[in-house]
Amino acid sequence: MKHPSPYNTLQSYLENSNFRKVMVVCDERILQLHEEFVRIHFADNQHTQFFFFPIPATESHKEMSMVMQLLDQLLIHHFDKNHLIINLGGGIISDLGGFAAAVYKRGIPFVNVPTTLLGMVDAAHGGKNGVNFHHLKNGLGSIYFPQQVFIEPLFLYTLSDQEWLNGFAELLKTALIGDTELWYKLELWVLGESLSQLRSRISAQVIKQVASIKNGLVQQDPQDRGVRQQLNFGHTIGHALESLHLEKEIELPHGFAVAAGIYYETELATRKGILETNQKKRIQRVVQKLYDIPQLDLSEQSRLIHFISQDKKNKNGEIHMSLISEIGKGIHGVPVSIAEIESLFRE
Template sequence: MEAAVETTHEIYFNDVAKAILHQKLGGQRYSKIFVLVDENTKTHCLPLFQNLCSHPIEGIISIKPGETYKTIATCSKVWDQLSEMGGDRKSLLINLGGGVVTDLGGFVAATFKRGIDFINIPTTLLAMVDASVGGKTGVDLGVLKNQIGVIQQPKMVLVFPEFLKTLEERQIKSGFAEMLKHGLIMDDTYWNHLRSEAFSHYDQELIKTSIKIKGGIVAKDPTEQNIRKKLNFGHTLGHAIESYCLESTERDTLLHGEAIAIGMVLESYLSHKLTGLSKIELEEIKREFKKYFTPVSFSKVEIETIIALMKHDKKNQHGNINFTLLASIGNAVINIRVPHELLVESFLYYMDG
């Protein structure tokens, strides 16, 4: 059986994934098997997983759902439970959930007993096409995204699109934003294909294409020294917006994809000003994201606060904020410096019409 994509770890789908799961859990490979879920996936996804997995599970570990709980404190509780249930260096942790579960679970596994194996089984579209693929694990530091973590590859990622039936429309849109990003940074044909699809009309082949794009980039640059930085398009400003909304008592929390969608419009404007993205393509990108995501307004004070939050971005080097921008749709360029006045202008452009 072959992996679905060329990457630093194996990714399987549906029946092949089920067969591989059975094969990997068989024999004496692992002393104990644990499953990490959040309260939502425990209710909606764990029963399906238990139908897929015929092997005994030593323990189900449940955490509270949402970015708010992607913290070291939550990790400590999971480490404690693994220890209390007799986890050792030959144990396996299966992360069954969205991006918070796969990010946090991967970090827990990479650090427990100096590292145990883990398998990601993503249950959201965002996790399938992005969060569970590539080996980035970690947690937030306060409201600052992914400040604590390591790059540690899972033994495999198993994708069962059936889990998507448990999601509400908003969650599907959040994942679709990352799929659109894959087209913008690497493949204009894929971008145009996605534009012709209604967001709810995702299918396995589209998911595979996004995973192939991200997996191919990660395989060439697993530790983000060069080409992997292309995946950061929309995330420098997007993460700052996401952090701001987590911290603000006057703002509703944005899902990751919602914040990144705003970030991609903002950074497309910067691309038009700095790296040659045409006005026609800029307007196309703006129209596309506003089809799926309700525009958000920001005050001058909020804009400055968001810009200030970018100084904590983990991608910064030597005090410089480095952006990934577009030379054209399908062609991203990395390590671009942006003057402050253009950052403010990008928000004005986003909010204009």
């Protein structure tokens, strides 16, 4: 793909920081689709030698044996704390490369160059990294922060609508918990425009605005023990829906599950008297325009409640959720009963 603009930010970072060795951990698709970006940025020069570790970006490759292969390469090429890892890809790449950076020699510097919308607004920020472990998604990992995250929206042009919508659900969620004005702008675009018009609205500036909401919460609570949990809005029911679909071997992409989670958790917030009905209706209208909301029969409802009861945010056997009290205002640690969740699917 031809790239019309120069990439000053990553380029100048590389020039100014002068790392002698750089390992580019990359989604192998990006090497093909964005060959020019790769050539411009990662050509050996008198200061820096570049190495590449391409990975197929699938969940089955996001696991420990791939990390071990990467660590072997770092060792073979004598990487140390003065050298850099660049993660070029979506969340699979930044999770895996960030984890390798965290454990190799007790931590070497890394930066993220996200290529998906989800990566740009969410996965590349916040320091959480890791890989899947047996049946546990992200079962191994750490919290270790990138030196920088470079947002280059040109990568979004080659992203499918489905992958784009995956990321957009997290973008909507973040606006709902942290930026009233942005959410109303998004509402206008979603309801008034086609998907391709909407896609063109999501500029670097919007992406950075959303990323800064996440980064603000992360800075206040890096270890995820308090306010950072607001980022889990839509995720308790969303994750349970993902597990339910996995069990039934039906595909449900993460962002679509989060969108349905936002829909149902908004309903819950209203039924608990936390959120005004009018605001709930506006949110649900936006979500429904872009995403199918799965309806559940009785046996699916009981499996869903089983998965929700196992959620890691629960305390002393009590379900705790992150909800919103108004558009733009997230809250966390809200106790919710099983009866309240059951009632969501009844009426």
